[in-house]
Amino acid sequence: MFNNLDKQIIKKIKEYKTIVIARHIGPDPDAIASQIALRDIIRLNFEDKEVYAVGIGVSKFKFIGTMDKIDNINKEEALLIILDVPEFVRVDGAKRDEYAYTIKIDHHPCSHPECDIDLIDESACSTCQILSQIVFNNEITIDKASAEKLFTGIVSDSDRFLLSYTTPLTFDIASRLLDIYNLDLSKIYDNLYARPLSERKFESFIINNLTITENGFGYIKLTNEDYKKYDVDSNTASNMINDFNHINELKCWAFSSYDEKNKIYRINIRSNGVIINDVAQQYNGGGHKFASGARLTTPEEVDELFKALDKRCEESK
Ligand code: AMP
Numbered sequence: 001m002f003n004n005l006d007k008q009i010i011k012k013i014k015e016y017k018t019i020v021i022a023r024h025i026g027p028d029p030d031a032i033a034s035q036i037a038l039r040d041i042i043r044l045n046f047e048d049k050e051v052y053a054v055g056i057g058v059s060k061f062k063f064i065g066t067m068d069k070i071d072n073i074n075k076e077e078a079l080l081i082i083l084d085v086p087e088f089v090r091v092d093g094a095k096r097d098e099y100a101y102t103i104k105i106d107h108h109p110c111s112h113p114e115c116d117i118d119l120i121d122e123s124a125c126s127t128c129q130i131l132s133q134i135v136f137n138n139e140i141t142i143d144k145a146s147a148e149k150l151f152t153g154i155v156s157d158s159d160r161f162l163l164s165y166t167t168p169l170t171f172d173i174a175s176r177l178l179d180i181y182n183l184d185l186s187k188i189y190d191n192l193y194a195r196p197l198s199e200r201k202f203e204s205f206i207i208n209n210l211t212i213t214e215n216g217f218g219y220i221k222l223t224n225e226d227y228k229k230y231d232v233d234s235n236t237a238s239n240m241i242n243d244f245n246h247i248n249e250l251k252c253w254a255f256s257s258y259d260e261k262n263k264i265y266r267i268n269i270r271s272n273g274v275i276i277n278d279v280a281q282q283y284n285g286g287g288h289k290f291a292s293g294a295r296l297t298t299p300e301e302v303d304e305l306f307k308a309l310d311k312r313c314e315e316s317k
Helices: 002-015 029-045 127-137 144-157 168-181 185-193 197-209 224-230 236-244 277-281 299-315
Strands: 018-023 050-053 079-083 101-106 117-120 217-222 252-259 264-271 285-287 291-296
Touching (some): 002 079, 002 101, 018 029, 029 050, 029 144, 127 144, 144 185, 197 224, 277 285, 277 299
Parallel strands (some): 018 050
16 A cells, blocks of 8 residues: 555654645645645644644635744754645745755646655545545544544535546545534535535626637636626635536636736636646646646736637547
8 A cells, every 4th residue: 555655654744843744836625625634634643743734824724724823933854745746836935955854745637756765656636535544444533523524525626426537446545524423514515615606606607708619618707897896816716616527518617717816817727537747747737637727927818828729629529
């Protein structure tokens, strides 16, 4: 299992007194849930350790947990664990060279070593699934709160067991978490999926204004006026991109959202079987084969990326 990397990781966790846990910028529930769960599991099992979860907090995901401040730690003697992120350029709040030792646990493709130990399982639906496997395989003690977070990450990243990364192992792990820790499913789903009506109206706006090419590529460029009109923030579209799955006319679809604060265009891309991450990589992006993203600085780059995605759809005919 994991070529014994899980055992090596546990050994390193035992060695270091101070441990910092980071994840990717623009976090999703799997990134935050894996981060908070791992922090709390280490705290539960090793009371003498100082463990911190770092990065910018997201109010929408406060129900999973909140981030820590790390003003007074000696990073040169600390262990850094990065979760759910393939490369350091996308890590929020931690730099590799500042730490004594680095570990990565992730399910995104990555062709080169990034840390001292890289545990990557591309077949896993989520980083929370990998963490759960490590927990079960090594008989690590966890509590109900951490089990709930691990389950939340699995449900969210597999899009409620819909995406192709969902395997028998995913169900097995989810079932064990549910059974052993007696999780409250309706509470978890409410936290993840309850939304204001304004967001549903915004979703209808996207459906009604999506341009669909003859090659099956659907796209929309969302503007600040659109967000204002529907009283939603510029992250909202990112959270609904998966809802456009299983539409017969769409092979691949992408949203562009302008992030006024950071002056970038945030692109979410999904597909029903057309490989897109290599296209995203050419435009300051990346991700999984069928779920990718990119960050661009000009509208021209957005047009170019959308053209390239349309071409990919055409090639796949
Ligand atoms: P999102 O559409 O933001 O949910 O992202 C889908 C997938 O693409 C996630 O696995 C992200 O980690 C990845 N991703 C998003 N944006 C970028 C980017 N700018 N660079 C590399 N990977 C990205």
